Amino acid sequence: MPFPTLSQLAAESVAQGIHDETLSFDSPLDTKSSNVIVRELLKLDRNNFKKLEVYKNQLSATKINLRDCEIDAEAVRNLSNFNLVSLDFGELTQLKDNFPGDPWDVGTLDTVTLLIRSTDNHSRKSLFHLGLSAEQEFIAGWEAEVSEFFPNLQSIDISCKTFNERFQFSNFCDFFPNLLVLDISDARGLSSLQGIKNLKNLQKLTMHYVECDDINGYKELSELKNLKYLDVANATFNWEDTNPIGDMLAAGVRMEALEFLDCSWTSVTGNELETFTENHPSLKTVAAMCTACHHTTISGVKMLNMSSMSSLSESLEYALLTERNMLALQFIQDIFENLKTSGGNLVNAELRHITNAVLYVLRESFDEHTKFYTLDYYLESGLFEHELSISMFSTDIPDMMELFYNVFDRYDLTSCKTRTVRLIFQMFEATVNSVRPGILLPDRVLSFVLDKTVDLVYQFPEHRTYIQAILIIYQAEKWMSSEQILTMSGNFELIIKVSQFLCTVFYRVFLS
Known part of the structure; x- marks a missing residue:
């Protein structure tokens, strides 16, 4: 990593x-x-x-990605100040009044004018990648004009588009014959890949949740002699509904240059995947996360699944780098479900692989939802207690505890935090309960546990949190060495904070 x-x-x-x-x-x-x-x-x-x-x-x-932004007309014009080689748009519905389509095509957007306004002459000549991933319908014939204004385009993302009589996939391929990269994920109305054979230079094709009405619709993939990367993964939880690998096998598809395949979140079987790899001897890597092929291994092929402990982090790294947060989260959940049945057979080094995979997600993901639930699964599994038992408070433990708390603290859904706070208290309890003669809490851990325990009680003032907090504080103070007591006495702010908390608790008990 x-x-x-x-x-x-x-x-x-x-x-x-x-x-x-x-x-x-x-x-x-x-x-x-x-x-x-x-x-x-x-x-x-x-x-x-x-x-x-x-x-x-x-x-x-030179590269601006606005996929998650709802820009305005002024922002569109400002883009022309940059010499761009890569430009991705997101939602465009809000720009329909600024760039209206033809009067007889109600609700369409004039994509051509929008792109002209957002680029200068230099960008139009140098633009290599264009992302138009949105459900917004464009004016008829936009692809013909865009191909003229941007003659050097070699990568296009038109995911979430609806194909129909006005916008036909075969026509699109005719206008962009030099494409190297194409994303048609979540396409609607796409009954066949007819016309894709004209993209003779295509090297990477992404088509999440794309199913042809007839298996013969896949046949032209065999004409793509330069295709090295194929992503036919599902993008939703309804993976049982899709099996593009089975369909391509039935259609007799052979892609002689294929090196990478992603079939995650599909209903592909182990036998189908093995047959597919036999038909594609150039395959080097297969991502089969969250499929029935969890533990499938194929000789000579690197598998991104749960077939080995070392592949866990690599699989998660791949999911996050491709911005597949939901896939990463489901994969994490599958890991811990599998741990319930096989955990007793795993050695410390293998369990450490799982911890490292979790730490990678918590540190590298930009999605707070993914981080929070990854933390939830990890703490629920009891792996933190295992780490404590074998680490003897190595330098990793303080860093882990602070990382875990910060992920929990930054999450903004209070209802979810109310349920998970018990796991944070459980982490603190396990930490102070691991202390015994000869093994003391490091000063950094001691201060952190005392400080955050009090903070959590004030944030979640249910009766049970007061009881947990008192037990945690008592256990932490019970094993403090004379040197720690001396050091702690200099931390006036923490002493006052803990003392005031204890006084408040005892006062409430006295009144009750």
Whole structure:
């Protein structure tokens, strides 16, 4: 799992400063740094696209991804200040009044005018990738004009589009014959992939939850002699409904250059997957997360599933890098369901692989929902107590505890936190109960447990939390060494905080 570089950390810091409006600078930044800063800025807040106007002279961005943003007409015009090679739009419905389609096509959007307004001559010549992932319908014939204005496009995302008489897939392929990358995920009305054979240079095809009405609709995939990456995974929990691997086998599809396959969240069977790999000898990696092929291994093929402990982190890394948070979360849940039946047979090193996979998600995911429920599954499993028993308070434990608490604290759904707070108390209880003669709580852990225990009681003042808190504090103080007592006596703020809490509790008990 890669650690962030110093340049990445610096870019994140600059993005945070721009977001908080605590940073100002006049000198233009280089393209690489600018792209990272813009990406981090938009992750911090989807409305930060407005700050691109403020810093248009300082940020030399060439890649802007607005998939999670609902931009306005002014933001569209501001994009022309950047020399772009990659541009992704998100929801566009709010721009229908600014870029109305033909009067006889009510509700359509003039995509061509929008793209012209958002780019200058340089961007129109250099634009390599264009993302138009939205359900908004465009004017008829938009693909013909866009192909003329952007002659060097080699990557297009048209996921969530509806294909019909006005917008036919075969026509689209005719207008963009030089594509290397295509995403048609969640396409509606796409009965066949007819016409895709014209994309002779296509190397990567993503089509989540795309099913042809007839298995013969897949046949032209065999004509793609340069296709190396195929993603036919499902994007929802209804994975039982789709089996594109079975359909491609029935259609006799052979893709001679295929090296990577993702069939996660589909109803593919182990036998079907083995047959598919036999038919595609160039396959090097198969992602089969959340399928019946959980533990399938195939000789010579790297499997992203639960077939080995080392593959857990690699699978999660892949899911997060491709922004598949729901897939990552379901995979985590499957891991812990599997742990209930096989946990007793796993050695410490294997259990540590699971902990490392969880830590990766908590540190790397930008989705707080994914982080929170990953933490919930982990603490519920009892693996933290196992880590305590074998680590003897190594340097990992304080970092883990602080990370766990921060993930819990940042989550904004109080109803979910009310249910999970017991697991945080359980973590603190396990920590103080692991102390015994010869093994003391490190000062950092001791202070952290006391401080956050009191905070949690005030946040969740149910009767049971008071009882838990008193027991935690008593157990922590019981095993304090004379040196720790001396050190703690200098932390006046914490002493006052804990003392006031205990006084409040005893006063309530006395009144009752």
